[in-house]
Amino acid sequence: LPAPANPPPPNPEVFCPDARLLVACELLRVRDPTGFAGLADVVSGPGGASPHDMAACDVAGALLVALSAKSAAEQRRQWQAFETAFCRAHDPLLAAPFDAVGPEAPERLDFLVRPLVELIGTEEYWAINSTSCTDLDDLTRPLKLELVASPASPHPAPHGRARGKAPSALGSSASCRAPLMLHVEPLLPLKALEQHILRTLDPGDDYAAFCHHLVGATIREAPQGDSRTSYRAAQVVDFRLEPDVDDHEPSGDKGAAGGASSVPPVLLDPLTQAACLTVAQEEEGGVFVVTCKGSGSPAGTVQAQRDFSRALDGNVAYFETLVRKRGPSGAIGVGLARPDYPNNKMPGWEPVSHAWHGDDGCTFHSCGTGTALSPPWAEGDVIGCGIDFSSSALFFTCNGVMQGSPLLGVDVQGLRATLGFQTKGECVSVQFQPPFLYDLASHDLAPKQIPVHRIRYLDTEEEVRVNLLARRYTVLSEPSFGAEGDALRRLLCRLSAENPRRVVTSALRAALSWAREAAAGGGGGGAGGAGG
Numbered sequence: 106l107p108a109p110a111n112p113p114p115p116n117p118e119v120f121c122p123d124a125r126l127l128v129a130c131e132l133l134r135v136r137d138p139t140g141f142a143g144l145a146d147v148v149s150g151p152g153g154a155s156p157h158d159m160a161a162c163d164v165a166g167a168l169l170v171a172l173s174a175k176s177a178a179e180q181r182r183q184w185q186a187f188e189t190a191f192c193r194a195h196d197p198l199l200a201a202p203f204d205a206v207g208p209e210a211p212e213r214l215d216f217l218v219r220p221l222v223e224l225i226g227t228e229e230y231w232a233i234n235s236t237s238c239t240d241l242d243d244l245t246r247p248l249k250l251e252l253v254a255s256p257a258s259p260h261p262a263p264h265g266r267a268r269g270k271a272p273s274a275l276g277s278s279a280s281c282r283a284p285l286m287l288h289v290e291p292l293l294p295l296k297a298l299e300q301h302i303l304r305t306l307d308p309g310d311d312y313a314a315f316c317h318h319l320v321g322a323t324i325r326e327a328p329q330g331d332s333r334t335s336y337r338a339a340q341v342v343d344f345r346l347e348p349d350v351d352d353h354e355p356s357g358d359k360g361a362a363g364g365a366s367s368v369p370p371v372l373l374d375p376l377t378q379a380a381c382l383t384v385a386q387e388e389e390g391g392v393f394v395v396t397c398k399g400s401g402s403p404a405g406t407v408q409a410q411r412d413f414s415r416a417l418d419g420n421v422a423y424f425e426t427l428v429r430k431r432g433p434s435g436a437i438g439v440g441l442a443r444p445d446y447p448n449n450k451m452p453g454w455e456p457v458s459h460a461w462h463g464d465d466g467c468t469f470h471s472c473g474t475g476t477a478l479s480p481p482w483a484e485g486d487v488i489g490c491g492i493d494f495s496s497s498a499l500f501f502t503c504n505g506v507m508q509g510s511p512l513l514g515v516d517v518q519g520l521r522a523t524l525g526f527q528t529k530g531e532c533v534s535v536q537f538q539p540p541f542l543y544d545l546a547s548h549d550l551a552p553k554q555i556p557v558h559r560i561r562y563l564d565t566e567e568e569v570r571v572n573l574l575a576r577r578y579t580v581l582s583e584p585s586f587g588a589e590g591d592a593l594r595r596l597l598c599r600l601s602a603e604n605p606r607r608v609v610t611s612a613l614r615a616a617l618s619w620a621r622e623a624a625a626g627g628g629g630g631g632a633g634g635a636g637g
Contacts, residue, residue: 138186379405438525
């Protein structure tokens, strides 16, 4: 929503306890280069500047004004003043202005950036800026986000890493090479989005190697929630990747995977049925036959009566659809959608829905732009759609074979089976109970792994298991074993991150055996040493 014009300047007596910060911001707003030095003195001085102070004085806005000068020459001067105050040059051509800054320059920049990052992380809601809407629809329509992992160096060196700067948790693992598509409410708190991402992503190899290397280090953990709580020092005792198991949702052999009699069956809901469709249930097997008796406007859909859930359907919820008649175009959609999805829109076109369409073989995820997955369907094809709750993933099958890669990072809660049709004569049969053509017994998407550290607080000797990926901490010290020992340790951390534990154990045993033989051969001298 548009910000009010000419907002009143902050009152330092009410909002900002340090008037020097307000003075520095006022200088920056009039593009006075001395404001950068004043700001650097405040943020790096005793007590620094808290996120509240920076928000009250609008430090970010003042910096944007100061660094967005009208002319290129003035902009260069402003950036040079900023770099002189906060940074140390890496470019020889820019070395002169930084020589007088001294070794504290990187710390000054850190004092500026950290409160700003914390401020961004603690903002309660997304900032909404809409210039085209004339009503409040944008406040209720889900937003589609595509998250792409930033490129990471293939072999980072975590040794000597200061201030807890871990590599990206997205890393470069296979599970994160494709963009992650999320659909969120416009007023979703940022903390909730962060928690969802942490729940649905596997850590990359780079981050896992860093976690292994962190064992033995002493860290200082930031307060959780209440900022008045003091920082606590702890030693990292152990690390391992553990499967993400939700204790609140049973995952026995039920639903689609097992067919327990106490689970309510999945049925098609006549209340969601478009007028152009007819639905009939066959007497045996719980199979529903859906026929399009007239062209949809622009489509016709029908949904299941209940959502799929881990509690009712087990770790995998799945159903299959047999294409009986393609009709003139084969415009049939099989997928999942939230309840009350519009029955005149193909599944996949509108938020929140995911579907595979038979006329062009494309998948659609809450928008009208599809991604090619297969050739168009033929009559007799069996199309499957499933949710893997253990991996927070969706997948599609054709004639018992999984198609493409699963869609990861999906909010799998509150989705139900949805079928869509567009042209007269299209006909399918759908079943929600086994036997299926796809072998659910052999289905395995490797459950999501959670990085878990065991840390021991130095003040109480209390040991806890935590996911440091969701915590804020600073690395105070790391164990050192000399140049060769540290190099070997980094190699072992990389080996542990990229291989299962049993492979690492076997490799270490083989290395120790080789070392013993080499030592014995060296002691025997001559041919024995060479053979060892």
